[in-house]
Amino acid sequence: MASDFPTSARVVVIGGGIVGCSVAYHLTKLGWRDVVLLERKKLTSGTTWHAAGLVRAMLHTVNLTKLAQYTIGLYGSLEKETGQATGFKQNGSISLAVNEERWDELLRGATMAGAFGIAAEPITAKRAQELWPLLNVSDVIGAIHFPNDGQTNPSDTTMALAKGARMGGARIFEDTKVTGVTVKNGRAVGVETEQGAIACEVVVNCAGMWGREVGGMAGVAVPLQACEHFYIVTEPMGVPANLPVMRNMDSCAYYKEDAGKLLIGAFESTAKPWAVDGIPEDFCFTELPEDFDHFEPILSAAIHRVPKLGSVGIRKFFNGPESFTPDQRFLLGEAPNVRGFFVAAGFNSIGIQSGGGAGMALAEWIVGGAPPFDLWDVDIRRMMPHQASKHYLSRRVSEALGLLYAMHWPYRQFETARDVRLSPLHARLKEHGACFGEAAGWERANWYAPKGVEPVYKYSFKRQNWFQYCAEECRAARETVAIFDQTSFAKFVVTGPDAADLLQRLSANDVVGPVGRAVYTQWLNHKGGIEADLTVTRLADDVFLVVTSAASSVRDWTHLQRHVPEHARVDLADVTSAYAVIGVMGPNSRALLSRVTPADLSNAAFPFGACRGIEIASAPVHAIRMSYVGELGWELYIPSEFAVGVFEALMAAREGLGLRLAGMHAMDALRLEKGYRHWGHDIGDEDTPIEAGMGFLCAWNKSPAFIGREALLKQKTQGVAKRLVQFALEDPEPLLYHNEPIYRDGALAGYLSSANYGHTLGRAVAFGYVRNEAGVTADYVNAGKYEIEVAKRRYPARASLTPLYDPKSEKIKG
Ligand SMILES: Cc1cc2nc3c(=O)[nH]c(=O)nc-3n(C[C@H](O)[C@H](O)[C@H](O)COP(=O)(O)OP(=O)(O)OC[C@H]3O[C@@H](n4cnc5c(N)ncnc54)[C@H](O)[C@@H]3O)c2cc1C
Numbered sequence: 001m002a003s004d005f006p007t008s009a010r011v012v013v014i015g016g017g018i019v020g021c022s023v024a025y026h027l028t029k030l031g032w033r034d035v036v037l038l039e040r041k042k043l044t045s046g047t048t049w050h051a052a053g054l055v056r057a058m059l060h061t062v063n064l065t066k067l068a069q070y071t072i073g074l075y076g077s078l079e080k081e082t083g084q085a086t087g088f089k090q091n092g093s094i095s096l097a098v099n100e101e102r103w104d105e106l107l108r109g110a111t112m113a114g115a116f117g118i119a120a121e122p123i124t125a126k127r128a129q130e131l132w133p134l135l136n137v138s139d140v141i142g143a144i145h146f147p148n149d150g151q152t153n154p155s156d157t158t159m160a161l162a163k164g165a166r167m168g169g170a171r172i173f174e175d176t177k178v179t180g181v182t183v184k185n186g187r188a189v190g191v192e193t194e195q196g197a198i199a200c201e202v203v204v205n206c207a208g209m210w211g212r213e214v215g216g217m218a219g220v221a222v223p224l225q226a227c228e229h230f231y232i233v234t235e236p237m238g239v240p241a242n243l244p245v246m247r248n249m250d251s252c253a254y255y256k257e258d259a260g261k262l263l264i265g266a267f268e269s270t271a272k273p274w275a276v277d278g279i280p281e282d283f284c285f286t287e288l289p290e291d292f293d294h295f296e297p298i299l300s301a302a303i304h305r306v307p308k309l310g311s312v313g314i315r316k317f318f319n320g321p322e323s324f325t326p327d328q329r330f331l332l333g334e335a336p337n338v339r340g341f342f343v344a345a346g347f348n349s350i351g352i353q354s355g356g357g358a359g360m361a362l363a364e365w366i367v368g369g370a371p372p373f374d375l376w377d378v379d380i381r382r383m384m385p386h387q388a389s390k391h392y393l394s395r396r397v398s399e400a401l402g403l404l405y406a407m408h409w410p411y412r413q414f415e416t417a418r419d420v421r422l423s424p425l426h427a428r429l430k431e432h433g434a435c436f437g438e439a440a441g442w443e444r445a446n447w448y449a450p451k452g453v454e455p456v457y458k459y460s461f462k463r464q465n466w467f468q469y470c471a472e473e474c475r476a477a478r479e480t481v482a483i484f485d486q487t488s489f490a491k492f493v494v495t496g497p498d499a500a501d502l503l504q505r506l507s508a509n510d511v512v513g514p515v516g517r518a519v520y521t522q523w524l525n526h527k528g529g530i531e532a533d534l535t536v537t538r539l540a541d542d543v544f545l546v547v548t549s550a551a552s553s554v555r556d557w558t559h560l561q562r563h564v565p566e567h568a569r570v571d572l573a574d575v576t577s578a579y580a581v582i583g584v585m586g587p588n589s590r591a592l593l594s595r596v597t598p599a600d601l602s603n604a605a606f607p608f609g610a611c612r613g614i615e616i617a618s619a620p621v622h623a624i625r626m627s628y629v630g631e632l633g634w635e636l637y638i639p640s641e642f643a644v645g646v647f648e649a650l651m652a653a654r655e656g657l658g659l660r661l662a663g664m665h666a667m668d669a670l671r672l673e674k675g676y677r678h679w680g681h682d683i684g685d686e687d688t689p690i691e692a693g694m695g696f697l698c699a700w701n702k703s704p705a706f707i708g709r710e711a712l713l714k715q716k717t718q719g720v721a722k723r724l725v726q727f728a729l730e731d732p733e734p735l736l737y738h739n740e741p742i743y744r745d746g747a748l749a750g751y752l753s754s755a756n757y758g759h760t761l762g763r764a765v766a767f768g769y770v771r772n773e774a775g776v777t778a779d780y781v782n783a784g785k786y787e788i789e790v791a792k793r794r795y796p797a798r799a800s801l802t803p804l805y806d807p808k809s810e811k812i813k814g
Helices: 018-029 062-082 100-116 125-131 154-167 208-217 292-305 307-311 351-368 390-403 426-431 467-479 499-506 553-562 589-594 640-652 664-674 709-718 778-783
Strands: 008-014 035-038 093-097 121-123 142-146 171-173 178-184 187-193 196-205 225-234 245-248 253-258 261-266 314-324 331-334 341-345 434-439 442-448 481-485 490-495 518-524 530-540 543-548 571-574 579-585 611-616 619-624 633-639 659-661 722-729 741-744 747-758 763-771 786-790 793-800
Touching (some): 008 018, 018 154, 062 154, 093 100, 100 142, 121 125, 154 351, 178 196, 178 208, 196 208, 196 351, 225 390, 253 292, 261 292, 426 640, 442 467, 442 664, 467 481, 467 659, 589 633, 633 640, 722 747, 722 778, 722 786
Parallel strands (some): 008 035, 481 659
Antiparallel strands (some): 093 142, 121 142, 187 196, 225 261, 225 314, 245 253, 518 530, 619 633, 722 763, 741 747, 747 763
16 A cells, blocks of 8 residues: 555545546635545546537526536636646537528527527538538538637546645546445445545546446435447648537537547437446556447538538547436436435536536535535436336447437437336337336326327427327316326325424425315425425325425435434325326316215315325225315326226227326426426525415415525525516417526516417416516516517417416316
8 A cells, every 4th residue: 555545535536537626626715625536547548538529608597597608617727727627629610500400409509508508609601611611501401600709628628627636635646556445324424435534525437438337335325328429530631720510410529629630420310338247357558449330320411511522531430338217318416325326427428518516516416415506407416216227228229329319309309218217007008109218217197199009209499299189188177077197196105193294394295184184285395495386185193195206206205214203203204106096186176086986975075185095996095185286186196016907998888978088298388277287497506485375375474484484584585586486478378398598678577488289278388487586576567578589489478376277276176
């Protein structure tokens, strides 16, 4: 063991790529000096050294864009700070459209950029050619110019971060492989290395494509898998150093200047997973064998786009591995099941551009004990454990790589690693024409094709092929009755003498009423931000059922577990797989259910918010009178093995009641009309119930008081600088998705958090926060004239603080 090798440190960072060095650098900036970074071989020797180094200013969400902008600022100043050159330059980028659909997508993206404060200018083909003289624009419709994008030298930038980290006190050890992570009582307390053990408070897994393996050392699922990733570099062709990066996504390629040559990289639609059975031990600055057949289609298209390539030789054919994740977004944050074990890995070929911001955000998360802002899009808690399986990953990542440049269609579904997690009703729904989508690894019916129609998506930014079927499903829920399969809900049972106190402290609403009562509530953090949005049902004196969405199941379970006080008499059980859930919704729901159960479903016997044990077709069912679509309805919690029987009984009883099976797209459209928020879009850990217009759901005077109460009381007196508002376009034609900018009296005031077409209202409906530093009151909202911008065109919109559909909630109580 080297004499200076530590036996303890406050934090150990595993991996000396750009991400590990950035985390170490930022930890020292926050005053943590006892930082040790361990690299199995040499700094940058994993994926970082061979990256192309493209750095973009805009990503798909506002907070990821914040990270990217931070990265640009950091890379621009690192050389001055550390004396180590980075090669960073802001030469801008242009993205080409060679068909109308791509142009629509790019214009929507440029519109979104405006809302995020990013310069993105639509330009003509002629202007694109002026900026990029080698370009063949014969088939180019238009382009977007991003003047603030740039490129950097990945190795030099990493070395600058490492130098900065050392200047801040961090110690970096190369040729030191971590061979184990020590976990005690659910907390990471040290690492084992080839040089000896190091005890520590925090372990950070920045091991790139080794991230899954290193996660495994701590028993943490880190779903990522390496794929081969290709580029070529031409012979010198006099390319000027200030040439912008150019992307032609329809040919799956990017082009950048590289010391007078052109580097052309590929995001082909079907990628090649690499080292599925393990990465070779001696991997260090390793190149993978070239595969010309695989790259050839990219090259042929490149010669069309840049004709001069036809007469220039290829100097370098490069193939290197990079890690990809099941949803093409990186993995950041503290592991749900091991405290003090943090992850920043799986960068899906944007690790250079994300490295600066991700390092900053994770360092703040480690030091502050919570995400510094809403990072849900990349939070590792969104992943389901089964998604780390080799079988699942090796199929999924072959698709993930290409999706970076594929059309970002609304409602686009993954095609690989499907049919993995199925509701007991799956086969039945399929027989009835269900078209499935995937959410949190679950297959869910999104819409139903009528007889003779293939249940397959035909994507477009305009009305997609299922639009009309979804309209009919919505109409059934509003006018007759619809059945939804809501089995993917996560369900937790909280039991014990201290269960009521625990849930009362977590929940903003009063959840400890009489047995048989279900309550909709939020769980808040100490700042009043909404950590979770769920229902709590009292099944018995000390037995509660917590129901939350599939996507946030791991997160909410972790939140629940971590708040159980030591020595509390509480048991927690995740019973998600034990129950299927059928939602029976609509004015005829009572009539339908009455045909299959002897239970009294009248308002007097079964009011809104009640939960009763009833029987349906020999099955014992917990029926809860709740609705996420805003209609009279029941959610039926059925032991899984009885689910098909209950479904068949309902279908058999439907005569004359106008029953339709309805999917998740209809549910989303209906909830938006009714003004029901969606956690992860309309509400999240940076939004409080006051800002979200849900203050009425807070039980201010209950005991014990709920977490976040103090912060909310302060906000109540001080006022808010943003307010969630419901919008409906005046024009029934345009479609909204999310992130479209909101204009108030002609000035940018925010962007949409979620949107869909409201078939009952006959127009697009949406939510979005209206922001104003000086304060947002109801009067301020109501006094404004609003427009929503879609693909660079503004459309007048009606704004409302009360639901646009059934504002008095007469339907659900009917
Ligand atoms: C061809 C290609 C082009 C690319 N182009 C771009 C681009 O233009 N822009 C962009 O943003 N991104 C690009 N990328 C992606 C980018 O390179 C990666 O996302 C980024 O380098 C990932 O950095 P990292 O630090 O997570 O991983 P790595 O650089 O792989 O670092 C992880 C480190 O952990 C070490 N390690 C692993 N296990 C252990 C252990 N047990 N103990 C100690 N150390 C360990 C490894 O040796 C490795 O050095 C490209 C990738 C490729 C392959």
